[in-house]
Amino acid sequence: MIFILQTSIAQTKKITGFYEKNIDKELKLESEFDKNLSNINIGETIKKLSAEPHHINSPGNKRNVDYVLSLFDKWGWDTKIETFYVLFPTPETRILEMTSPGSYKALLKEPALKEDATSGQQGQLSTYNAFSADGDVTSELVFVNYGLPADYEILDKMGIDVKGKIVIAKYGHSWRGIKPKVAQDHGAIGCIIYSDPADDGYFQGDVYPKGAFRNEYGVQRGSVIDMSVYPGDPLTPGIGATKDAKRLDRLQAPNLLKIPVLPISYHDAAPLLEALDGPVAPAGWHGGLSFAYHTGPGKTRVHLKVAFKWDIVPCYDVIAKIQGSKYPDEWVIRGNHQDAWVNGAGDPVSGEAAMLEEAKSIGSMLKTGWKPDRTIVYCAWDGEEPGLLGSTEWVEEHKTELKEKAVVYINSDGNGRGFLYVQGSHALEPFMDEIAKQIVDPQTNVSIFERKRDHEAISENNAVAKKRIWDEKELKLDAMGSGSDYSSFIQHAGIPALNLGFGGEDDGGEYHSIYDSYNLYEKFKDPGFHYCVTLAETAGHAVLRMSNADGLPFDFTHLYKTIDEYSGELITLLRTTRETTELENQIINSGGYAAGEDPTKGYIAPLVKPEVPYLDFSPLQNALHQLEISIDDLDTVYQNKIMTSGMSVKFNQSLYRAEQQLLNETGLPRRSWYKHTLYAPGYYTGYGVKTMPGIREAIEQRNWKEAQEQIELDAETIARLAEYFKVLSSSPE
Ligand SMILES: [Zn+2]
Numbered sequence: 001m002i003f004i005l006q007t008s009i010a011q012t013k014k015i016t017g018f019y020e021k022n023i024d025k026e027l028k029l030e031s032e033f034d035k036n037l038s039n040i041n042i043g044e045t046i047k048k049l050s051a052e053p054h055h056i057n058s059p060g061n062k063r064n065v066d067y068v069l070s071l072f073d074k075w076g077w078d079t080k081i082e083t084f085y086v087l088f089p090t091p092e093t094r095i096l097e098m099t100s101p102g103s104y105k106a107l108l109k110e111p112a113l114k115e116d117a118t119s120g121q122q123g124q125l126s127t128y129n130a131f132s133a134d135g136d137v138t139s140e141l142v143f144v145n146y147g148l149p150a151d152y153e154i155l156d157k158m159g160i161d162v163k164g165k166i167v168i169a170k171y172g173h174s175w176r177g178i179k180p181k182v183a184q185d186h187g188a189i190g191c192i193i194y195s196d197p198a199d200d201g202y203f204q205g206d207v208y209p210k211g212a213f214r215n216e217y218g219v220q221r222g223s224v225i226d227m228s229v230y231p232g233d234p235l236t237p238g239i240g241a242t243k244d245a246k247r248l249d250r251l252q253a254p255n256l257l258k259i260p261v262l263p264i265s266y267h268d269a270a271p272l273l274e275a276l277d278g279p280v281a282p283a284g285w286h287g288g289l290s291f292a293y294h295t296g297p298g299k300t301r302v303h304l305k306v307a308f309k310w311d312i313v314p315c316y317d318v319i320a321k322i323q324g325s326k327y328p329d330e331w332v333i334r335g336n337h338q339d340a341w342v343n344g345a346g347d348p349v350s351g352e353a354a355m356l357e358e359a360k361s362i363g364s365m366l367k368t369g370w371k372p373d374r375t376i377v378y379c380a381w382d383g384e385e386p387g388l389l390g391s392t393e394w395v396e397e398h399k400t401e402l403k404e405k406a407v408v409y410i411n412s413d414g415n416g417r418g419f420l421y422v423q424g425s426h427a428l429e430p431f432m433d434e435i436a437k438q439i440v441d442p443q444t445n446v447s448i449f450e451r452k453r454d455h456e457a458i459s460e461n462n463a464v465a466k467k468r469i470w471d472e473k474e475l476k477l478d479a480m481g482s483g484s485d486y487s488s489f490i491q492h493a494g495i496p497a498l499n500l501g502f503g504g505e506d507d508g509g510e511y512h513s514i515y516d517s518y519n520l521y522e523k524f525k526d527p528g529f530h531y532c533v534t535l536a537e538t539a540g541h542a543v544l545r546m547s548n549a550d551g552l553p554f555d556f557t558h559l560y561k562t563i564d565e566y567s568g569e570l571i572t573l574l575r576t577t578r579e580t581t582e583l584e585n586q587i588i589n590s591g592g593y594a595a596g597e598d599p600t601k602g603y604i605a606p607l608v609k610p611e612v613p614y615l616d617f618s619p620l621q622n623a624l625h626q627l628e629i630s631i632d633d634l635d636t637v638y639q640n641k642i643m644t645s646g647m648s649v650k651f652n653q654s655l656y657r658a659e660q661q662l663l664n665e666t667g668l669p670r671r672s673w674y675k676h677t678l679y680a681p682g683y684y685t686g687y688g689v690k691t692m693p694g695i696r697e698a699i700e701q702r703n704w705k706e707a708q709e710q711i712e713l714d715a716e717t718i719a720r721l722a723e724y725f726k727v728l729s730s731s732p733e
Contacts, residue, residue, distance in 0.1 A: 017552060018642075026544070047518045057087055084317070085245075087310065108264065132257060136304075136307075137260060143168050145170060164192070169191065175688070178686040181403060189233045195509065196289070208508075208520060219513055220263055223387045227523070227681060229485075229673070250670070258308070281295050316382045320378045322371070322375065327652075333410065335391060336355045343514070344522065345509075352499060354539070399492075401492060412499070415501045416531060425480075427554040428498060429558040433474045439538055442533065478689075481680070481688050491676045496656060554658065576701075592609055633730075
C-alpha cells in the first residue's frame with residue numbers, strides 16, 4: 001500500500017531548474033539526504049538543547065551555542081561564532097497590586113510541577129515583557145479587550161477614556177507589542193497583558209499537566225519592542241551592533257515604549273477583572289472567567305511598578321558554511337533561532353533540532369565526497385525572542401555582501417504535528433509547490449500538499465470558499481509579516497525568503513512559559529518527533545535544490561499574478577471604504593444611532609467622516625502591464641536556456657537579485673527600515689502582514705494624499721522591475 005503510493009509520488013516528480021540530464025542525480029541526492037534523518041536523534045537533540053533555561057546572555061545559552069558549534073564542526077562544516085552587542089533588559093523589580101476596592105498582590109510566578117522535570121530549575125527568567133519602560137504608576141484600571149485600535153473605537157462610543165489610566169488587555173488577535181503601543185497612543189500610563197482561559201486555557205481543552213493548554217499560573221513572556229518600526233537592537237537601527245557601532249541613547253530609541261507593561265496569568269488577572277465596575281463589557285469581549293466582565297474605570301485602582309537592568313549583552317550567532325564547488329559566491333542560507341524565553345523545547349528547539357538534523361545529513365554526504373554547487377550557510381540565531389536581534393544585526397552588518405551573494409534565506413522556528421505552512425517570496429511559489437507534492441505526511445501517507453489542502457477544504461464552512469480550496473491544484477504561499485528571523489532578509493535587504501513549518505494539531509498554551517518543556521513537547525506537540533523529520537525533509541530539499549539548480553527556480557509569473565491580485569484588492573478596498581463611509585454617514589445624519597441603540601446605555605453616536613475620494617490607480621495598472629509583458633519574455637528565455645543547457649552565472653545572479661528591485665530605498669512612511677514594496681508587518685497589527693503596505697495602510701488610515709503618493713511610488717518600483725527583466729531577456733548572457 002505504502003509502496004504503491006510512494007511510487008506514484010515518484011512518478012509525478014517534477015523538478016524545475018535542472019537540465020534533463022541532472023534531474024536523476026538531484027533526486028538520488030535528496031533520497032540519500034532523507035535516509036540520514038532520524039526522529040530518535042531529533043528527540044535526543046530536543047532533550048539536550050532544552051535541558052536548561054537558555055535565554056540570551058544566560059549560561060545555559062552559552063553552553064548551547066558552544067555545543068551547536070561543536071556539532072557543525074564534527075559534521076565537517078566551516079564554523080564560527082559572530083558576536084554582536086545588543087541591548088537586553090532583565091527585570092529587577094516587578095510589582096502589581098490592587099489597592100482598592102480590596103487588596104490583592106499578584107504572584108507573578110509560575111510554579112514548578114512534579115510532572116515537568118525542568119519546571120523547577122534555577123536560572124529561569126521571571127515573567128516580564130522585554131523592552132517595557134521602567135515605571136511606577138498607580139491609577140484606575142480599564143479593560144480594553146485585546147487592546148486593538150478597533151477596541152478603543154468601541155470604548156470611545158461608550159464614552160470611556162483611558163487617558164491617565166492603566167489598561168488591562170487580553171493576549172491574542174495582535175502581536176503583543178501593539179497592545180501597549182496603542183494604549184500609550186491613547187494616553188494610558190501603564191499596560192497589563194494577561195492570558196484569558198478562553199484563548200489558550202481551559203476553554204480550549206485540558207490544562208497542563210493533564211493537557212497542553214495554559215494552566216491558571218502560566219504566563220506568556222515576550223518582547224514589546226515596536227517591531228513594526230524596526231526589529232533588531234533598538235540602539236543600532238540599520239547597522240550591525242558591533243562593539244564600536246554608534247549607538248542611540250536608549251531614551252531616544254524610536255521603537256521603545258514610554259510606559260510600563262507586565263504580562264500576567266489569569267490567576268493574577270481574575271481578582272482585578274472581577275473587581276472592575278463601570279459598564280458591562282460589550283458582547284464579544286467576555287473571556288472564560290466565571291463572572292461578567294466590566295470595562296471600568298471606577299473604584300478599582302492598581303499599582304504597577306517595574307524596573308529593569310538595561311545591559312548591553314553579547315549575542316552569539318553560530319554561522320556554519322560549506323563552500324560551493326562551482327559557485328562559491330552564491331549562498332543558500334538556512335536559519336532557525338536557538339535562544340528561548342525559558343527551556344523552549346517547542347519554541348525554538350523543535351525547529352532548531354530539525355535544522356541540525358539537516359546539517360548532520362549534509363555532513364555525512366560531504367564525507368562521501370559530494371559537494372554542493374553553491375555555498376550553503378546554516379545559521380543558529382541568538383536573541384530572536386527579544387526582537388530578532390541576532391539575525392537582524394547579522395543582515396545589517398553584511399548587507400552589501402548579502403545583496404550580492406544571497407540566493408535565498410530559508411527560515412523555520414517552533415514546529416509541531418499537523419499541516420505545512422509556508423510564507424515567502426511569491427516567485428518561489430512553484431518551487432515550494434513541487435517540493436510539497438513530493439514529501440509524504442507521516443501520519444496519512446498522502447503528500448504534505450494534499451494533507452494541507454484537504455484539511456483546509458473540510459474546515460471551511462462557506463460553500464464557495466470550500467469549492468475553491470478543493471479545486472486548488474497548486475500550493476499557495478502566504479505573504480510574510482514578521483515574527484521570526486526572515487524579516488530583515490526579505491523586508492530590509494530584499495533577499496528572497498521562505499518561512500516554513502508544521503502545526504495545527506499541536507495546540508497548547510505553553511508558549512513562552514516555563515512549561516514549554518521537553519516533557520510537554522514529546523507528550524503533546526509532536527509525539528515521536530515525526531513532523532520534525534518532515535520539516536527537515538522539506539527545508540533540506542529546498543536547500544539542496546537551490547544549491548544545485550542549473551537555472552535558479554524563480555517563477556516571476558507567480559510574482560506578477562500576486563502583485564496584480566494585491567492591486568485589485570486595493571482598488572476594492574478603496575471602493576468598499578467609500579461605500580461604507582457613505583452609508584455610515586447617512587445613518588449618523590438621519591439619527592439612526594440614537595434610534596437604534598439601547599437608550600439606557602448612553603452610547604455616543606460616532607462622528608460623520610469626510611467623503612472618500614477617487615484615487616488614480618492607472619500608474620500602477622500601466623506598470624503591471626509592462627511587468628506582465630517583460631516576464632513573459634523572460635520566461636521564454638529561461639525555458640530555452642534550461643532546454644539547451646545554456647544557463648550562465650550572470651543570468652542566475654540576475655534572477656536571484658531581482659527581488660531587490662522591489663525595494664524602495666526611502667522605505668515606508670514613518671518606518672524607513674522597511675523597504676520592500678510588497679510585504680511588511682502591519683503598523684497596527686505587528687506580526688500580521690500588510691501587502692503593498694504603503695498604499696494599503698494609507699487607505700486604512702484615510703490618508704488620501706499619502707495613498708496617491710504611494711500608488712505612484714509603487715508603480716515606479718514595479719516599472720523598474722519590468723525594465724530590469726526587459727534588459728535581462730533582451731541581452732541574456
Ligand atoms: Zn521562536
